[in-house]
Amino acid sequence: MDSTSPTLQDEALEALRALTGRAEATFHAGQFEAIAALVEQRRRVLVVQRTGWGKSAVYFLAALLQRRRGSGPALIISPLIALMRDQVAAARRAGVRAEAISSANPTEWARIEQALDGDEIDVLLVSPERLVNPRFRQEQLPRLVQRCGLLVIDEAHCISDWGHDFRPDYRRLRDLVAELGPEVPVLATTATANSRVVEDVAEQLGVHGDGASPVLTLRGALTRDSLRLGCLSLPDDRERLTYLVEQLDALPGSGIIYTLTVSAAEDLAALLDRPERRVRAYTGRTDAEERAELEQALKDNEVKALAATSALGMGFDKPDLGFVVHLGAPSSPVAYYQQVGRAGRATDTAEVLLLPGREDRAIWEYFATASMPSQASAGAVLDALASADRPLSTPALEARVDVRRTALELLLKVLAVDGAAANVKGGWIATGTPWTYDGQRYENVARARREEQQAMLEYERLQPGDPQQCRMMFLARQLDDDTATPCGRCDVCAGPWYPMLGAHAEGVQDAAAQRVSAVLDRVGVPVAPRAQWPQGLDRLGVLDENGNVPRGNLPATLRAEEGRALARTSDLGWAGVLRQVLRTDEEGRPIDSEVPDVLGRRIVEVLAAWDWQQRPAAVVAVPSLTRPQLVGSLAAGIASVGRLTDLGRLGLAPQAAPLRSGGNSAFRLADLWDRFVVTAELQQSLAGLDGAPLLLVDDTISTRWTMTVAARALRRAGAGPVLPLALALEA
Missing domain, CATH: 3.40.50.300 (P-loop containing nucleotide triphosphate hydrolases)
Structure with a gap:
């Protein structure tokens, strides 16, 4: 700091006190060093400091000082939409003209854009998702890049897929940094980055290798005394x-x-x-x-x-x-x-x-597997986009690739960041840019995730009285802070x-x-019926009995009624019980057995509390290839206790195979469409019920399409209202 003029330090200190509203405020160790590196040396700086250290003060003060020296406005990329309002207010206290563009204030975008054009804004905060928005990317971002005096990337660990909260949209920031040129200072901040994440982020900040200064990393102690x-x-x-x-x-x-x-x-x-x-x-x-x-x-x-x-x-x-x-x-x-x-x-x-x-x-394990794109899924999406003659919306893509909506949206972001796909007006297109699935990197990330899980278990097992251990020290060292004691x-x-x-x-x-x-003893979770067909069933060959593609709303006369499940698989108190009943062997094959008496008794409680308009007269089971004993014994037990007619089970088409797990609504429905058969014997029994309601029983309800298709088949065969019932609702 010897080369820094006292004038900048005095000016920065005055601004700090205005920002905090405290006349006695002083800089924490490293704060002014970061500001000076940005304002005077125009460097790329990565700040890794504990929560509460004052990272936001660094970027607001650097932005203010840059503007006073004739630089353009600062662009702050932050995922903290909840905090943006508070950040804008704090910046204004220090005389910084700050605004935010996010999904929380769309009615203000036009005014903010006019203020930007008039050079009336010192700091603009945007979420990383804004960078994906076609209009913002085409109309606003080029002008911001041209005039940007400082780029700030808050919560920078989100850039790295090694980090605990990787977000694909953040990967675009590497390209944004490259567009700015080496003379524009860049600040990245985070409180949660280990050495591997720090290295990854620093690499992406330092994309200019031609004579640019190396990234300055300012890392402090991460322990929290309070x-x-x-x-x-x-x-x-x-x-x-x-x-x-x-x-x-x-x-x-x-x-x-x-x-x-x-x-x-x-x-x-x-x-x-x-x-x-x-x-x-x-x-x-x-x-x-x-x-x-x-x-x-x-x-x-x-x-x-x-x-x-x-x-x-x-x-x-x-x-x-x-x-x-x-x-x-x-x-x-x-x-x-x-x-x-x-x-x-x-x-x-x-x-x-x-x-x-x-x-x-x-x-x-569930969340880990849901967040990793597979090579097969990526290839299917790119093939579908490349073969389309127009941009495809996400629902249109779902009819072409068997990937669930949340996983598909994540995969599209990854492909867009890598330049293989683009979000344009009307949907998604393939860019034609060659793309290779980096399987080794994903495997390495998955291994790192498993190591993190093991470390969390080690944290739980730390024993009181061990002089070589400490919970805070353990957490800090997981972040590679070797100064912790x-x-x-x-x-x-x-x-x-x-x-x-x-x-x-x-x-x-x-x-x-x-x-x-x-x-914990509460049972009976309502299950809403499906009311609309998914889009794109024509591409999957789904036709009704009249040769038409099902579209729009399901006819009310063919829908299932609101159903019930004993409990969700994620419910407190029930998750372990239900997972035990629905367990698989070491090779992943379902283990089948009769329904335990304790669950049978609780199902009776669900039935007793069900506020149906008319008591059901019969029970029919969904045919199961994986757990026939469980479903059959559940249906038979309900019929016996409730003195209901036991109609056995729906017939199963000869070509029916065990259903695949996962997948989206369109493909799931296509797999189920011709699966169930109402036998002549069952149809005769339905006629004898004279339109009375019946219970449709299965072990689990996940997508709700099994119950939807089975209920439709029963209603077409003359059944009255069909009420789905299952042990578990996957949620």
Whole structure:
């Protein structure tokens, strides 16, 4: 810093105090070094610092100082839509004219674009998804690139597919950096990057090799002195939930309770919420307006906690957040560090407790396999795009390639980033750019993910009293911070700081157990019927009995009614039970057996609570090639207990084979379309019911197309209303 003029440091310090609103504010170690490298040396800088260090201050102040020296506006790429409003307000306090373009403010885009054209904006924040938008990419981005005085990439670990939160849209930033030219300073910031991610990000920032300065990496200590970490392993969901009911009020202030699934978050909120102490659910199913309201309620301490999935992650900023609890462990210590880092930013102490679950590893595996594109899927998508004579929408592509919507959208982003596909007006096209599936890289990433899962299990197994271990030190070293030393505060260093289960008086324990039982013992999940046919069935040869392609709405007279499942496969308390019944052997073959008595009795409870308009008169089973005993015994048992006519099972077409797992709606429906046969004997039995409702029984409901096609066949054969019923709803 000897070569830096005092004038810049004084000017930057004055701006810092305006930004923070504190006259005594000073720079943290490394902050001004980053600012000087950007403003005076126009370098490319990667800042890896713990949450709360002040990374946003670096980029806002650098942008302001650049503008004062005649540079163009700064472009900040940030996934933190939830935080953009707060960031814009903070920047304006420092005299920075800041605006944001995101999905949250489309009505303001025209005004912001006019202000950009008039050079009235110092900082523009955009989400990485904006870079994919054809109109923004064609109309706004070229002008921004031409005038850009500073590029900032916030949460830069998202660039790297080695990182815990890789986002394909971020890969486009490599091309954006290359377009800017080496004279434009670039800043990348993150709190969660190990050495491999740092190397990957630095490589992408330093795409100009011709005489450009090497990327300056400023890395600080990642330990957090305010966090008191602990891990408490309890036998099952019932005891974990009882513990939370007993101990929630003892946790300091307000906080976040993370879960691994949406249904767990919703069930947890229902369990813990009270009129005098609110707990609300925050998940990917929560709409944008309600999310903003819930975030503000937590900031204002109007709720004790949000029961949240990872949807409440990067970007939420409550400096005095008092606690973070995890009901189930994330699959990576780095992801765990990122989430617990929400707590204790401006407090001396915040409590962080992990309550791992038996089902964690199964959930990790599900998400891991869902996020990796396969070579076959990529090739099928490129072939479909190349053979089309027009751009294809995502639904149109689904009729050409058997890939589920979420996986297809991810794959299209990967192909677009690699230049093999492009999103244009009307849909997607193949660019003709040669593309090779990097199988080795994906295998290496998958191996890294497995290593992270193993490290998370090691974190759980750390033992109190081991002088060589510490929870905070373990997390920091997973991020390759070798400066970390034992914190002296966690349960490994200082012994358990949290109460044990049952620490309350007997009456309190009984009340907690009763509330938990009310949630865990609840059965009966509504299953909405399919009401519309998927698009593109003509391409798959699906024709009805009149030779027409099914389109639009299903006729009401041929639809299934609303059905029921005993429970979801992700429900607290039920996930392990249902997975045991639906388990497979070592080679992945389904294990078949009769329905256990305990589940049979609970199914009877589902039937007793079903508020149907007319009691069903009969039961028919979906024919199963994988679990015939399970489905058959379930249907027969219901018929016996309910004194219903047992119609046996639907017939199965001779060509029927075990159904493939996965796939999208169009291909699933095509596989099922001619699968079921109503035999003459069954049709005669249906006629004898005189239009009375019947139960259609299966082991699981996943896509709902099996029940849709089977119910249609029964209705066409003269059946009355068809009510689907299954043990499990896959969700």
